[in-house]
Amino acid sequence: MNVLNASHLQQRLHEASILPTLQRMAVASVLLGRPVHMTAEQVLDAARRQLPSLSRATVYAVLQLFVRSRLLKELPIDGASTVYDSNTEPHHHLYDIDTGAVADLSATQLQVLGVPEAVGGMQLVGVDVIVRVRGLVQDSVSMR
Amino acid sequence: MNVLNASHLQQRLHEASILPTLQRMAVASVLLGRPVHMTAEQVLDAARRQLPSLSRATVYAVLQLFVRSRLLKELPIDGASTVYDSNTEPHHHLYDIDTGAVADLSATQLQVLGVPEAVGGMQLVGVDVIVRVRGLVQDSVSMR
DNA sequence: TTCCATGCAAAGGGTTTGCACTCTC
Protein backbone atom coordinates (compact mmCIF):
# COMPACT_ATOMS: atom_id res chain seq x y z
CA MET A 1 0.00 0.00 0.00
CA ASN A 2 1.62 3.20 -1.10
CA VAL A 3 1.22 6.62 0.49
CA LEU A 4 -1.22 7.87 -2.14
CA ASN A 5 -3.48 4.89 -1.58
CA ALA A 6 -3.15 5.20 2.16
CA SER A 7 -4.25 8.82 2.24
CA HIS A 8 -7.06 8.15 -0.20
CA LEU A 9 -8.32 5.26 1.88
CA GLN A 10 -7.99 7.27 5.06
CA GLN A 11 -10.16 9.92 3.47
CA ARG A 12 -12.80 7.38 2.47
CA LEU A 13 -12.94 6.08 6.03
CA HIS A 14 -13.12 9.62 7.34
CA GLU A 15 -16.02 10.42 5.01
CA ALA A 16 -17.81 7.39 6.42
CA SER A 17 -17.07 8.55 9.99
CA ILE A 18 -14.85 5.55 10.61
CA LEU A 19 -11.81 5.85 12.82
CA PRO A 20 -8.82 4.79 10.67
CA THR A 21 -7.19 2.22 12.90
CA LEU A 22 -4.35 0.06 11.64
CA GLN A 23 -6.64 -2.96 11.32
CA ARG A 24 -9.31 -1.07 9.42
CA MET A 25 -6.71 0.44 7.10
CA ALA A 26 -5.35 -3.03 6.38
CA VAL A 27 -8.82 -4.32 5.48
CA ALA A 28 -9.56 -1.17 3.51
CA SER A 29 -6.38 -1.49 1.48
CA VAL A 30 -7.32 -5.04 0.53
CA LEU A 31 -10.87 -4.25 -0.48
CA LEU A 32 -11.42 -0.60 -1.23
CA GLY A 33 -8.67 0.15 -3.71
CA ARG A 34 -10.42 -1.47 -6.64
CA PRO A 35 -13.58 -3.51 -7.26
CA VAL A 36 -13.04 -6.98 -5.81
CA HIS A 37 -15.11 -9.92 -4.64
CA MET A 38 -13.72 -11.65 -1.59
CA THR A 39 -14.81 -13.89 1.25
CA ALA A 40 -14.02 -12.99 4.85
CA GLU A 41 -11.29 -15.61 4.94
CA GLN A 42 -9.65 -14.23 1.80
CA VAL A 43 -9.75 -10.75 3.26
CA LEU A 44 -8.13 -12.04 6.45
CA ASP A 45 -5.35 -13.77 4.54
CA ALA A 46 -4.64 -10.75 2.36
CA ALA A 47 -4.78 -8.23 5.19
CA ARG A 48 -2.45 -10.33 7.35
CA ARG A 49 0.29 -9.95 4.77
CA GLN A 50 0.26 -6.35 5.83
CA LEU A 51 -0.66 -6.77 9.49
CA PRO A 52 0.10 -10.33 10.61
CA SER A 53 -1.38 -9.85 14.07
CA LEU A 54 -4.84 -9.14 12.64
CA SER A 55 -7.47 -11.41 14.14
CA ARG A 56 -10.36 -13.13 12.43
CA ALA A 57 -12.93 -11.59 14.78
CA THR A 58 -11.68 -8.11 13.95
CA VAL A 59 -11.96 -8.77 10.23
CA TYR A 60 -15.57 -9.87 10.66
CA ALA A 61 -16.24 -6.77 12.76
CA VAL A 62 -14.63 -4.46 10.21
CA LEU A 63 -16.47 -6.08 7.31
CA GLN A 64 -19.78 -5.55 9.09
CA LEU A 65 -18.84 -1.98 9.86
CA PHE A 66 -17.95 -1.33 6.22
CA VAL A 67 -21.22 -2.88 5.05
CA ARG A 68 -23.19 -0.73 7.49
CA SER A 69 -21.29 2.31 6.22
CA ARG A 70 -22.03 1.31 2.61
CA LEU A 71 -18.39 0.92 1.65
CA LEU A 72 -19.08 -2.73 0.85
CA LYS A 73 -21.99 -4.90 -0.20
CA GLU A 74 -22.67 -8.49 0.76
CA LEU A 75 -23.48 -10.57 -2.29
CA PRO A 76 -26.58 -12.78 -2.16
CA ILE A 77 -24.77 -15.67 -3.78
CA ASP A 78 -25.70 -18.84 -2.03
CA GLY A 79 -22.90 -20.97 -0.78
CA ALA A 80 -20.96 -21.56 2.35
CA SER A 81 -19.52 -18.13 2.92
CA THR A 82 -20.50 -14.52 2.36
CA VAL A 83 -18.82 -12.69 -0.51
CA TYR A 84 -18.05 -8.99 -0.07
CA ASP A 85 -18.09 -6.67 -3.04
CA SER A 86 -16.26 -3.35 -3.04
CA ASN A 87 -18.02 -2.12 -6.16
CA THR A 88 -20.62 0.25 -4.74
CA GLU A 89 -22.10 1.23 -8.11
CA PRO A 90 -25.42 -0.40 -9.04
CA HIS A 91 -24.54 -3.58 -10.86
CA HIS A 92 -25.20 -7.30 -11.10
CA HIS A 93 -23.15 -10.47 -11.09
CA LEU A 94 -21.93 -13.38 -13.10
CA TYR A 95 -21.27 -16.37 -10.91
CA ASP A 96 -19.43 -19.52 -11.94
CA ILE A 97 -21.18 -22.37 -10.19
CA ASP A 98 -18.15 -24.63 -10.52
CA THR A 99 -15.28 -22.40 -9.46
CA GLY A 100 -17.07 -19.74 -7.42
CA ALA A 101 -15.57 -17.02 -9.61
CA VAL A 102 -17.54 -13.78 -9.61
CA ALA A 103 -17.57 -11.03 -12.25
CA ASP A 104 -19.48 -7.78 -12.47
CA LEU A 105 -22.19 -6.91 -14.97
CA SER A 106 -22.88 -3.21 -15.16
CA ALA A 107 -26.44 -2.02 -14.67
CA THR A 108 -26.41 -0.77 -18.24
CA GLN A 109 -25.37 -4.15 -19.65
CA LEU A 110 -28.20 -5.96 -17.92
CA GLN A 111 -31.57 -4.45 -17.16
CA VAL A 112 -34.51 -5.68 -15.16
CA LEU A 113 -38.02 -4.75 -16.28
CA GLY A 114 -41.19 -5.05 -14.24
CA VAL A 115 -39.84 -4.50 -10.77
CA PRO A 116 -42.80 -3.66 -8.53
CA GLU A 117 -41.85 -0.21 -7.23
CA ALA A 118 -44.00 0.06 -4.12
CA VAL A 119 -47.04 -2.17 -4.10
CA GLY A 120 -49.36 -2.22 -1.12
CA GLY A 121 -47.22 -0.50 1.50
CA MET A 122 -44.20 -2.47 0.38
CA GLN A 123 -40.94 -0.58 0.07
CA LEU A 124 -38.33 -1.49 -2.55
CA VAL A 125 -34.86 -1.95 -1.10
CA GLY A 126 -32.86 -3.31 -4.00
CA VAL A 127 -32.69 -5.75 -6.87
CA ASP A 128 -29.99 -8.38 -7.19
CA VAL A 129 -29.45 -10.37 -10.34
CA ILE A 130 -27.20 -13.39 -10.37
CA VAL A 131 -26.38 -14.94 -13.70
CA ARG A 132 -25.16 -18.47 -13.07
CA VAL A 133 -22.70 -19.83 -15.61
CA ARG A 134 -20.09 -22.48 -16.16
CA GLY A 135 -16.71 -21.73 -17.64
CA LEU A 136 -16.19 -18.19 -16.42
CA VAL A 137 -12.48 -17.61 -16.13
CA GLN A 138 -11.80 -14.03 -15.06
CA ASP A 139 -11.57 -12.54 -11.56
CA SER A 140 -11.47 -15.85 -9.78
CA VAL A 141 -12.62 -15.97 -6.20
CA SER A 142 -12.01 -19.70 -5.66
CA MET A 143 -14.69 -20.33 -3.09
CA ARG A 144 -14.81 -24.08 -3.32
CA MET B 1 -51.83 -36.42 2.56
CA ASN B 2 -54.71 -38.05 0.74
CA VAL B 3 -54.51 -41.00 -1.61
CA LEU B 4 -54.69 -38.90 -4.75
CA ASN B 5 -51.78 -36.77 -3.64
CA ALA B 6 -49.82 -39.80 -2.55
CA SER B 7 -50.07 -41.51 -5.91
CA HIS B 8 -49.30 -38.29 -7.73
CA LEU B 9 -46.23 -37.68 -5.60
CA GLN B 10 -45.15 -41.28 -5.98
CA GLN B 11 -45.34 -40.82 -9.73
CA ARG B 12 -43.23 -37.66 -9.60
CA LEU B 13 -40.56 -39.48 -7.60
CA HIS B 14 -40.72 -42.39 -10.01
CA GLU B 15 -40.25 -40.03 -12.97
CA ALA B 16 -37.16 -38.68 -11.26
CA SER B 17 -35.87 -42.23 -10.65
CA ILE B 18 -36.20 -41.81 -6.92
CA LEU B 19 -37.18 -44.74 -4.73
CA PRO B 20 -40.34 -43.67 -2.89
CA THR B 21 -39.44 -44.48 0.69
CA LEU B 22 -41.63 -43.41 3.59
CA GLN B 23 -39.23 -40.60 4.48
CA ARG B 24 -39.01 -39.28 0.94
CA MET B 25 -42.77 -39.38 0.57
CA ALA B 26 -43.14 -37.41 3.79
CA VAL B 27 -40.76 -34.71 2.53
CA ALA B 28 -42.38 -34.77 -0.91
CA SER B 29 -45.85 -34.29 0.54
CA VAL B 30 -44.66 -31.24 2.46
CA LEU B 31 -42.92 -29.61 -0.48
CA LEU B 32 -44.08 -30.92 -3.80
CA GLY B 33 -47.84 -30.56 -3.56
CA ARG B 34 -47.85 -26.82 -4.19
CA PRO B 35 -45.30 -24.01 -4.62
CA VAL B 36 -43.75 -23.31 -1.22
CA HIS B 37 -40.63 -21.73 0.19
CA MET B 38 -39.25 -23.53 3.22
CA THR B 39 -36.04 -23.93 5.17
CA ALA B 40 -34.69 -27.37 5.99
CA GLU B 41 -35.83 -26.96 9.58
CA GLN B 42 -39.36 -26.06 8.52
CA VAL B 43 -39.48 -29.08 6.24
CA LEU B 44 -38.32 -31.28 9.10
CA ASP B 45 -41.00 -29.92 11.44
CA ALA B 46 -43.76 -30.32 8.88
CA ALA B 47 -42.70 -33.77 7.71
CA ARG B 48 -42.45 -35.04 11.29
CA ARG B 49 -46.16 -34.40 11.78
CA GLN B 50 -46.57 -37.21 9.33
CA LEU B 51 -43.55 -39.32 10.23
CA PRO B 52 -42.34 -38.41 13.73
CA SER B 53 -39.30 -40.68 13.55
CA LEU B 54 -37.85 -38.72 10.63
CA SER B 55 -34.32 -37.55 11.32
CA ARG B 56 -32.71 -34.25 10.48
CA ALA B 57 -29.89 -35.89 8.54
CA THR B 58 -32.36 -37.71 6.35
CA VAL B 59 -34.23 -34.50 5.58
CA TYR B 60 -30.98 -32.84 4.48
CA ALA B 61 -30.15 -35.89 2.37
CA VAL B 62 -33.58 -35.92 0.75
CA LEU B 63 -33.51 -32.19 0.08
CA GLN B 64 -30.17 -32.54 -1.67
CA LEU B 65 -31.47 -35.49 -3.65
CA PHE B 66 -34.53 -33.52 -4.73
CA VAL B 67 -32.37 -30.56 -5.77
CA ARG B 68 -30.09 -32.82 -7.80
CA SER B 69 -33.19 -34.33 -9.42
CA ARG B 70 -34.56 -30.85 -10.16
CA LEU B 71 -37.69 -31.29 -8.07
CA LEU B 72 -36.56 -28.37 -5.92
CA LYS B 73 -34.41 -25.28 -6.24
CA GLU B 74 -32.23 -23.69 -3.61
CA LEU B 75 -32.86 -19.97 -3.43
CA PRO B 76 -29.82 -17.67 -3.54
CA ILE B 77 -31.16 -15.55 -0.74
CA ASP B 78 -28.38 -14.75 1.62
CA GLY B 79 -29.06 -15.39 5.22
CA ALA B 80 -28.51 -18.03 7.81
CA SER B 81 -30.26 -20.96 6.21
CA THR B 82 -31.00 -22.25 2.73
CA VAL B 83 -34.54 -21.82 1.43
CA TYR B 84 -35.95 -24.52 -0.84
CA ASP B 85 -38.47 -23.64 -3.52
CA SER B 86 -40.82 -26.21 -4.99
CA ASN B 87 -41.91 -23.97 -7.85
CA THR B 88 -39.96 -25.42 -10.77
CA GLU B 89 -41.29 -22.93 -13.35
CA PRO B 90 -38.92 -20.10 -14.34
CA HIS B 91 -39.63 -17.29 -11.93
CA HIS B 92 -38.05 -14.78 -9.58
CA HIS B 93 -38.45 -13.73 -5.98
CA LEU B 94 -39.57 -11.01 -3.67
CA TYR B 95 -37.75 -11.17 -0.38
CA ASP B 96 -38.65 -9.24 2.76
CA ILE B 97 -35.36 -8.34 4.39
CA ASP B 98 -37.02 -7.86 7.78
CA THR B 99 -39.26 -10.90 8.10
CA GLY B 100 -37.64 -13.34 5.66
CA ALA B 101 -40.93 -13.77 3.83
CA VAL B 102 -40.57 -14.91 0.22
CA ALA B 103 -43.04 -14.51 -2.64
CA ASP B 104 -42.85 -15.51 -6.26
CA LEU B 105 -42.68 -13.19 -9.24
CA SER B 106 -43.56 -14.90 -12.49
CA ALA B 107 -41.06 -14.68 -15.34
CA THR B 108 -43.66 -12.73 -17.30
CA GLN B 109 -44.11 -10.15 -14.54
CA LEU B 110 -40.41 -9.42 -14.35
CA GLN B 111 -38.01 -9.66 -17.24
CA VAL B 112 -34.26 -9.45 -17.46
CA LEU B 113 -32.68 -7.94 -20.56
CA GLY B 114 -29.07 -8.23 -21.63
CA VAL B 115 -28.18 -11.62 -20.20
CA PRO B 116 -24.98 -12.75 -21.94
CA GLU B 117 -26.09 -16.01 -23.53
CA ALA B 118 -22.78 -17.76 -24.09
CA VAL B 119 -19.75 -15.48 -24.20
CA GLY B 120 -16.31 -16.94 -24.67
CA GLY B 121 -16.92 -20.60 -23.95
CA MET B 122 -19.10 -19.69 -21.02
CA GLN B 123 -22.33 -21.61 -20.60
CA LEU B 124 -25.46 -20.02 -19.14
CA VAL B 125 -26.97 -22.03 -16.31
CA GLY B 126 -29.66 -19.75 -14.95
CA VAL B 127 -30.64 -16.28 -13.88
CA ASP B 128 -31.87 -15.46 -10.41
CA VAL B 129 -33.46 -12.16 -9.54
CA ILE B 130 -34.12 -11.21 -5.96
CA VAL B 131 -36.17 -8.11 -5.31
CA ARG B 132 -35.48 -7.03 -1.77
CA VAL B 133 -38.31 -5.21 -0.04
CA ARG B 134 -39.65 -4.19 3.34
CA GLY B 135 -43.26 -4.68 4.35
CA LEU B 136 -44.11 -7.77 2.33
CA VAL B 137 -46.87 -9.61 4.15
CA GLN B 138 -47.93 -12.69 2.16
CA ASP B 139 -46.50 -16.21 2.17
CA SER B 140 -44.44 -15.72 5.27
CA VAL B 141 -41.43 -17.95 5.79
CA SER B 142 -40.32 -16.44 9.12
CA MET B 143 -36.62 -17.05 8.78
CA ARG B 144 -35.46 -14.69 11.49
C1' DT C 1 -11.16 9.01 32.14
C1' DT C 2 -14.40 7.40 29.22
C1' DC C 3 -15.22 5.10 25.01
C1' DC C 4 -14.25 2.46 21.39
C1' DA C 5 -11.46 -1.09 19.10
C1' DT C 6 -9.03 -5.43 19.32
C1' DG C 7 -7.83 -10.30 20.25
C1' DC C 8 -8.59 -14.64 22.09
C1' DA C 9 -11.27 -18.42 22.95
C1' DA C 10 -15.57 -20.32 23.34
C1' DA C 11 -20.22 -20.65 21.77
C1' DG C 12 -23.63 -20.80 18.23
C1' DG C 13 -26.35 -22.09 14.02
C1' DG C 14 -26.71 -24.66 9.96
C1' DT C 15 -25.06 -28.53 7.46
C1' DT C 16 -22.38 -32.73 6.55
C1' DT C 17 -20.21 -37.10 7.70
C1' DG C 18 -19.07 -41.84 9.78
C1' DC C 19 -20.92 -45.80 10.96
C1' DA C 20 -24.09 -49.29 12.18
C1' DC C 21 -28.74 -50.84 11.35
C1' DT C 22 -32.68 -51.68 8.19
C1' DC C 23 -35.03 -52.14 4.22
C1' DT C 24 -35.60 -53.11 -0.94
C1' DC C 25 -34.73 -55.36 -5.01
Add this chain to the structure above:
DNA sequence: GAGAGTGCAAACCCTTTGCATGGAA
Protein backbone atom coordinates in the same frame (compact mmCIF):
# COMPACT_ATOMS: atom_id res chain seq x y z
C1' DG D 1 -27.17 -61.04 -0.20
C1' DA D 2 -25.80 -56.71 -2.34
C1' DG D 3 -26.80 -52.16 -2.46
C1' DA D 4 -29.34 -48.27 -1.08
C1' DG D 5 -31.63 -45.60 2.60
C1' DT D 6 -31.93 -44.15 7.42
C1' DG D 7 -30.82 -42.44 12.16
C1' DC D 8 -27.81 -40.99 15.65
C1' DA D 9 -24.12 -38.45 17.19
C1' DA D 10 -20.15 -36.21 16.35
C1' DA D 11 -17.67 -33.31 13.34
C1' DC D 12 -17.38 -29.29 10.51
C1' DC D 13 -17.47 -24.62 8.67
C1' DC D 14 -18.62 -19.96 9.03
C1' DT D 15 -19.84 -16.44 12.04
C1' DT D 16 -20.84 -14.21 16.44
C1' DT D 17 -20.18 -13.26 21.33
C1' DG D 18 -18.08 -12.52 26.12
C1' DC D 19 -14.64 -10.65 28.31
C1' DA D 20 -10.26 -8.64 29.31
C1' DT D 21 -6.66 -5.72 27.33
C1' DG D 22 -5.10 -1.73 24.79
C1' DG D 23 -5.54 2.59 22.47
C1' DA D 24 -7.80 7.14 21.08
C1' DA D 25 -10.25 11.36 22.11
